[in-house]
Amino acid sequence: MRRRHFLSLALAGAVGAGVERFAQAASERKLRVAAIGHTGHGAFGHDLDLVWSRLSQTEVVAVADADPAGLAARQKKLGPVEGFADYRRMLSMVKPDIVAICPRFVDERREMVLAAIESGAKGIHLEKPFCRTPAEADELVAACQRGNVKLALALRNRYHPALPVAAKLVADGAIGQVVELRARGKEDHRGGALDLWVLGPHVLNLCVYFAGKPLMCSASLLQDGRPTTRADLREGAEGVGLIAGNAVHARFEMERGAPAFFDSVIGAGVAKAGFGVQIVGTDGVVDLRMDTEPMANLLAGNPFQPTSEARAWTPISSAGLGKPEPIADLKAQMAGHFPVALDLLAAIADDRPPLCSAADGRTTVEMISAVFESHRFAGRRVTFPLTTRENPLGLPES
Numbered sequence: 001m002r003r004r005h006f007l008s009l010a011l012a013g014a015v016g017a018g019v020e021r022f023a024q025a026a027s028e029r030k031l032r033v034a035a036i037g038h039t040g041h042g043a044f045g046h047d048l049d050l051v052w053s054r055l056s057q058t059e060v061v062a063v064a065d066a067d068p069a070g071l072a073a074r075q076k077k078l079g080p081v082e083g084f085a086d087y088r089r090m091l092s093m094v095k096p097d098i099v100a101i102c103p104r105f106v107d108e109r110r111e112m113v114l115a116a117i118e119s120g121a122k123g124i125h126l127e128k129p130f131c132r133t134p135a136e137a138d139e140l141v142a143a144c145q146r147g148n149v150k151l152a153l154a155l156r157n158r159y160h161p162a163l164p165v166a167a168k169l170v171a172d173g174a175i176g177q178v179v180e181l182r183a184r185g186k187e188d189h190r191g192g193a194l195d196l197w198v199l200g201p202h203v204l205n206l207c208v209y210f211a212g213k214p215l216m217c218s219a220s221l222l223q224d225g226r227p228t229t230r231a232d233l234r235e236g237a238e239g240v241g242l243i244a245g246n247a248v249h250a251r252f253e254m255e256r257g258a259p260a261f262f263d264s265v266i267g268a269g270v271a272k273a274g275f276g277v278q279i280v281g282t283d284g285v286v287d288l289r290m291d292t293e294p295m296a297n298l299l300a301g302n303p304f305q306p307t308s309e310a311r312a313w314t315p316i317s318s319a320g321l322g323k324p325e326p327i328a329d330l331k332a333q334m335a336g337h338f339p340v341a342l343d344l345l346a347a348i349a350d351d352r353p354p355l356c357s358a359a360d361g362r363t364t365v366e367m368i369s370a371v372f373e374s375h376r377f378a379g380r381r382v383t384f385p386l387t388t389r390e391n392p393l394g395l396p397e398s
Helices: 003-012 016-025 066-080 087-094 111-116 134-145 162-172 193-200 202-211 329-333 338-350 358-376
Strands: 031-036 056-065 082-084 099-100 123-126 150-153 178-184 215-224 235-238 241-244 247-254 260-265 278-282 284-289 296-298 313-317
Touching: 016 099, 031 087, 031 247, 056 066, 056 087, 066 082, 082 134, 087 111, 111 123, 111 134, 123 338, 134 150, 134 358, 150 338, 150 358, 162 202, 162 284, 162 313, 178 193, 178 202, 178 241, 193 202, 193 235, 193 241, 193 247, 193 260, 193 358, 202 247, 202 260, 202 358, 215 358, 329 338
Parallel strands: 031 056, 031 099, 056 082, 099 123, 123 150, 178 260
Antiparallel strands: 178 278, 215 247, 235 241, 247 260, 278 284, 284 296, 296 313
């Protein structure tokens, strides 16, 4: 991909100024990046490390993987970079400017983030989910604040350049009064609590973007149609901790008035559909599909009013409603995490939070925990911030 494409995308996302400054300084010194993976325990996730070897402003200088074969394979993929079996040793020796923390598994997340902060890194590019509990999230947010470290969570849909266009359409009344937001996970074999953990952060983060902070939550976890009990508790995949249920139904009362719903039922997903958010208004719907192009579409008309008239979805691009997408390789850039990386560079340059920061990550973790906490109290509403800062499923039922 050509560098001008990177910069056009950065400008489309309103992060261009900081990136331009880094581009101008690139000839003086590239920012040094170190990557952390763990083959056999989350590997290199969604390849967060690769983007840093493809930007003119940065260079990957080291990679860590406790698995020797995995380390050798990653060094071959990244090019001539130094390899380490111990990520702590790598960080102490290399002292990178940016750390890409790549494993999908979340049980090592806290230690890896803290080690990156302690090494003096300016920025962290972090795989989702953010961490396992609100308590861990509190600790990581505070550590980032103390060290003035910019942490960019890899919820890449939050960085899509069409997103602010869709938000302005909603704010300007294109779909009338917003009455609710409907979010669903992938609802594949992970449907239910695991879907909430693994895919839920993407859609919960966008609910907050459009509807404001969560205020209250009421929810239920079901196993094969019945409420889950302690007998249904199990250790979730990818190190997320205790989970229960192959169906989740949650309602969040949000800051701007319209409620947001999250639902996931095992096996209910439809290939190339589902996994997204619908913003429902009195005069239309804005639909956001994760990791697709176009990401956003608008359907005009009252969604609750049957009609014999044909209604068509109109794409929302970075240029506007119904306009062609000017960024030709946008899908590839999104899949490759280029907008996330460029925004993190700009956040460091401008001394501002990334578009999806550690604080935003904490909000998603707290929303997930609120689902479990409400279920623990038989669906009773729980308020934010949560009093319980550990995984509620590990606590006694009410």
